[in-house]
Amino acid sequence: MSAWGHTVTGRAKAHSVLGESFSAGVAARIAALAVAIVFFQTGVVSEVPLLGVNADLPPLLVAFVGLLCGSMLGALSGFAVGLLVDLALVQTLGVTSLIFTLIGYWSGRLRELRDPQAALTPLLVGAAASAASMIGYSLMEFLLGVEAPVSLELLRQIVLGVIVGAVVSLPTWAVVRRSLQGGLPEDPRRRRRRAYATGGLSPLSRA
């Protein structure tokens, strides 16, 4: 049993995910999760500062979708969630989409290439997603001409944001994994159903 909640064996099997089409159910779950998390972010999380900064859940959601579903769905959900965030928060359209697309794609590629199984992987991925999100925002703001001084305070905010992101990444991971469980191609229940139907589940893979 891994941190993922199910057994994923090897790079070859992970790559095979890319060729598999996701059901509408998974997409609907991700969409519902995205809407819920964006509302939760704007309604609760943005009102509760931790260590002087606010946790940012949408990049964590995108990163974990990528980590569970692969780079394609990660990038697509990143774009969609980013667009939703930009629309909901009346921000410059495209900025968050661009950043989240890259985060989702990157985390999906991490799963496809490395397939990390450590229990701390969600925490590290969450921290990395938070860092990428904040640094990406800062870069985009600078590129768009927003005059903000590059200061120690900004650095401090980023570091604290990464720490807070890492802290909230574990519960977010649990929620995302639980929400998508059953719809994932590598889900153990689904795999077991398929194996019993075809009689192909070997004693080794069952173990």
Next chain:
Amino acid sequence: MYDKTVRRRRAVLLLLVVLSLILLTAYFGEAPGGRLHSVQRGFLTVLSPIQDGANKALKPVRDAFGWIGDTVHAKGQRDQLRKQVDKLRREVIANQTEKTSYRDLLALYHLDNQLNVSNYRPVTATVVAKSPNIWYSTVTIDKGEGSGVRINDPVINGEGLVGKVTQVASDGAQVSLITDSTMGVSARLGSTPATGIVQPKVGAPNDLLLQYLPANTQANRGDYVVTSGTVSSPDDSLYPPGIPIGQVTSVNEESAYRSVNVHPLANLHNLDVVQVLTAARGSAPARVGKLAATLPAGQTAVPGAAGAGALASTGTGK
């Protein structure tokens, strides 16, 4: 198959990135009334009620998180405020002490100006110890022989006469207060020329008795009693005339001499800064005092320009 998958993945990524950049550029470049802005406003119009409802629904959750945060924050604030209170308390105490000292010094300064006690070489001293018993008749000051303080030197504060020096060391001295049973001060009623001796009242150590006043003396309640500026023996101290001692509280008429009850003006329970009138040897007041002490009883000596005012030997027995 693998190449096709990779190509598709990359194409999707490229498409999404390009789409984002197009959105970004178009949004950034268009006017606030542009199409994308309108879409965003429309989305916001639709979303606002939902968001409002979600906000209301999530308020308990927000409050719960806020309560935890507020509690932690409040604890931090409490600790910080406690430290601040401690610091401010220390400052207030220091300020109050300084204020009291300032008030005492200011009163002394005013008294100096009124009575011209500067001729008596006043030495300002701080009370460092007080007699702990209820009679409270002596205090210790932080100036002694090194500062020119001698035995029998009068001690005053901003309110009036305090006592005289009875013991002296190199850097400290003991002052017997006017309520001490051994004390006797030549005094007069402020409104009359009648003089007498102020002594502690038997049975009421915090009150004084002005005795040996002529029987025809008109004394009224509230009259001030001041030093007369006289000495009765070579061992007695020379109090500058006019230093307030107390206020008449009642008049006794049962004896040949009239006596009045006097309440000291100086708050002897709360002494902090005092002045010792050292009248150094060789000074004009000292010379006059010495001269007065050698005169036979009943004669009066008037000092010259010593600034000590009228001085007489009364021979009133103390």
